[in-house]
Amino acid sequence: MGDDGLVAWLDEEYQRSFCTAALVLAGQSDPEMIVRESYLRAWRFRASLGQGPAMRPWLYRIVVSACVAGLRTSPSGSMPPIGPPFGEVTSTATGEGSGGRRRHDGWRSLAGATAALPLSLRAPLVLHYFTGLSEREVAIAIGRRPATVRSRLHEGRSRLAAPDDVGVVDGAGRPAAAMVSPQPAIHEVAR
Amino acid sequence: MTMIDEDMLRQALQAAAGTISVPTEGIDDIMVLASGGSDAGHVEAGDGASPSRRRHGRRRWVAAVAVAAALTVVGLLVSVSIGNRSPLPSSGPITASVAPNRATTTVPQRFAAATGSPPSLHEPSEKVPSGTQAVRGLNASGTPVTVPTTVPTTVPPVPTTGGAPTRIEETGSLSLTVGGHRLQPVIAQLSSMATALGGYPSDTETEQGSGSGSPPSGTVTLEVPEGSFTLFLSQAERLGRVQLVSTKATDATGQYGDLQSQITALEASQQQYLLIMTKAESIGDILSVQSQLDSIDSQLQQAQGQLQLLNSETTYSTLVVTVSVAARHTRPVPRPASPSGLSRSWHDAVQGFVNGVEWLIRIAGPLLFGILLLLGVYALGRLGWRTYRRRIL
Numbered sequence: 001m002g003d004d005g006l007v008a009w010l011d012e013e014y015q016r017s018f019c020t021a022a023l024v025l026a027g028q029s030d031p032e033m034i035v036r037e038s039y040l041r042a043w044r045f046r047a048s049l050g051q052g053p054a055m056r057p058w059l060y061r062i063v064v065s066a067c068v069a070g071l072r073t074s075p076s077g078s079m080p081p082i083g084p085p086f087g088e089v090t091s092t093a094t095g096e097g098s099g100g101r102r103r104h105d106g107w108r109s110l111a112g113a114t115a116a117l118p119l120s121l122r123a124p125l126v127l128h129y130f131t132g133l134s135e136r137e138v139a140i141a142i143g144r145r146p147a148t149v150r151s152r153l154h155e156g157r158s159r160l161a162a163p164d165d166v167g168v169v170d171g172a173g174r175p176a177a178a179m180v181s182p183q184p185a186i187h188e189v190a191r
Numbered sequence: 192m193t194m195i196d197e198d199m200l201r202q203a204l205q206a207a208a209g210t211i212s213v214p215t216e217g218i219d220d221i222m223v224l225a226s227g228g229s230d231a232g233h234v235e236a237g238d239g240a241s242p243s244r245r246r247h248g249r250r251r252w253v254a255a256v257a258v259a260a261a262l263t264v265v266g267l268l269v270s271v272s273i274g275n276r277s278p279l280p281s282s283g284p285i286t287a288s289v290a291p292n293r294a295t296t297t298v299p300q301r302f303a304a305a306t307g308s309p310p311s312l313h314e315p316s317e318k319v320p321s322g323t324q325a326v327r328g329l330n331a332s333g334t335p336v337t338v339p340t341t342v343p344t345t346v347p348p349v350p351t352t353g354g355a356p357t358r359i360e361e362t363g364s365l366s367l368t369v370g371g372h373r374l375q376p377v378i379a380q381l382s383s384m385a386t387a388l389g390g391y392p393s394d395t396e397t398e399q400g401s402g403s404g405s406p407p408s409g410t411v412t413l414e415v416p417e418g419s420f421t422l423f424l425s426q427a428e429r430l431g432r433v434q435l436v437s438t439k440a441t442d443a444t445g446q447y448g449d450l451q452s453q454i455t456a457l458e459a460s461q462q463q464y465l466l467i468m469t470k471a472e473s474i475g476d477i478l479s480v481q482s483q484l485d486s487i488d489s490q491l492q493q494a495q496g497q498l499q500l501l502n503s504e505t506t507y508s509t510l511v512v513t514v515s516v517a518a519r520h521t522r523p524v525p526r527p528a529s530p531s532g533l534s535r536s537w538h539d540a541v542q543g544f545v546n547g548v549e550w551l552i553r554i555a556g557p558l559l560f561g562i563l564l565l566l567g568v569y570a571l572g573r574l575g576w577r578t579y580r581r582r583i584l
Contacts, residue, residue, distance in 0.1 A: 007222060010218065010221075011218050014213070014217060014218040015213045018211070018213045018214075018217065019208035019211050019213065022208070022211045023204060023207065023208060031211075032214055032217060035217065035221075036217070036220070036221050036224070039218070039221045039225070040221060040224060040225055043221075043225040044225075064584070065580075068580055068583065068584055071583075072579075072583075110195065110199065110200060110203040111203045111204060111206065111207035114200075114203070114204065114207075119583055119584060120583060120584055123584060125200070125204075126204065129197065129200050129201045129204050130201070130204035130205065130208060142584050143580070143581070143584065144581075144584070154194070157194040157195045157197070157200065158193070158194050160194075160195040160200065161193040161194050161195050162193065
């Protein structure tokens with residue numbers, strides 16, 4: 001792939017990369033800065049870029065590394081959330097009725113609970129369920145074995161089903177998931 | 192185990208991502224920055240560079256300062272190690288105070304007083320303690336050296352009593368180098384000189400050149416009257432090039448007097464026992480007195496033998512002269528009297544180059560240690576970062 005093709009591909013992936021970084025950072029750092037850093041790094045080392053399907057895990061490996069570096073150097077919670085609060089989805093945006101409102105309340109709560117997960121669980125969940133990487137590609141992106149990724153995904157989903165275990169509480173001592181959504185909404189979407 | 196539905200999670204994350212406002216100019220800005228230089232680190236912090244890039248720049252500064260500090264420490268270590276190095280041993284102080292090829296020795300003051308001669312035999316350039324011996328000559332590399340050995344004399348400072356003659360036991364050795372075919376003539380001349388002064392050659396040994404490649408040499412031991420030892424030594428030194436002169440003078444007056452007193456006492460005892468023998472009547476008394484007489488006679492003969500030996504040693508001084516033929520390649524190459532300025536400059540340039548190479552070799556060790564230390568720190572840092580990343584991700 002030439003430089004023009006690479007630019008076009010990066011352009012295509014920009015929005016997804018930005019959102020991935022924002023979900024992984026969970027409002028603790030600036031995703032724009034992280035993505036810019038990642039893209040510049042990818043452009044600088046484009047000679048080592050893989051071909052075809054190897055390109056995506058390669059790019060997201062860079063993004064995840066930049067996120068880790070950003071989280072390491074930024075004090076937790078120092079950056080304001082980008083755009084609306086994480087997981088804030090209103091029913092008016094979708095134009096659905098009360099059933100849709102309940103479902104979107106569940107999404108909102110679920111996204112908030114995901115943000116409260118530790119990075120080791122949050123990153124594989126975002127990469128797999130949002131970015132669309134396979135378990136093998138997630139393994140490449142985070143530098144762990146596929147079995148570990150599988151285990152992390154399993155654990156992440158289990159902890160999301162039990163929001164009290166997420167461990168993040170608001171100022172009143174309530175779990176973070178409960179802060180953004182009534183408890184039954186999560187259990188409603190649980191298997 | 193209860194788990195979140197995958198589709199629901201996927202939809203929740205998609206919905207959450209839908210609320211994120213993605214800057215539309217973001218990719219264009221990045222491409223502008225990328226086209227400005229392939230190295231992202233070249234982006235100036237003032238034109239909108241990210242805090243991360245500023246951190247990277249700061250990190251590079253910290254790394255540069257750390258490297259500079261490490262190099263400074265290594266440089267200090269090098270300078271300290273060079274400063275602590277002791278100067279090279281030099282024979283300068285030894286050779287500077289002694290004129291080359293000059294034999295120097297000091298004899299006991301009592302000997303000097305008795306003979307009326309000056310304390311040193313030949314223009315002394317330095318003094319050694321009384322009663323000690325001095326060895327002087329050329330070392331293996333041809334450098335003149337003087338080594339005063341600290342061998343104390345066994346003669347206590349006993350004053351002369353009743354005008355008894357002072358007894359000095361003097362020995363010496365002389366090493367000469369002569370040219371080509373002069374080995375036998377020099378040895379013969381030494382013998383004739385000793386004979387002319389009233390002495391005699393007590394031992395002569397010569398060794399002609401053999402297959403071993405060693406030059407011909409000879410050794411002659413001369414007994415010279417004690418009063419003529421100084422004269423003979425000075426004459427012998429003129430026969431060749433002096434390599435080594437060693438003399439030793441010991442005052443034996445006290446020992447001589449002791450032996451004489453011992454002999455006198457033993458003779459008196461002997462006379463007493465002889466008188467007793469004449470008055471003895473029983474066989475037991477006779478045998479007892481005879482036993483005592485035999486013992487006294489044995490002691491008397493031993494003391495008289497020692498006295499004769501000491502008398503001989505103090506009458507004649509012993510000088511061992513070693514004569515060797517000089518090797519042909521020992522002739523020194525004459526050096527130019529005063530090199531020209533160009534030659535001196537060239538010599539200085541070569542010397543400077545050699546000094547520079549030596550300096551480089553000298554600092555190579557500490558420098559290598561410093562580089563290895565930095566590499567180790569870098570490797571540890573990398574390992575720590577990877578471990579940290581694996582732990583949190």
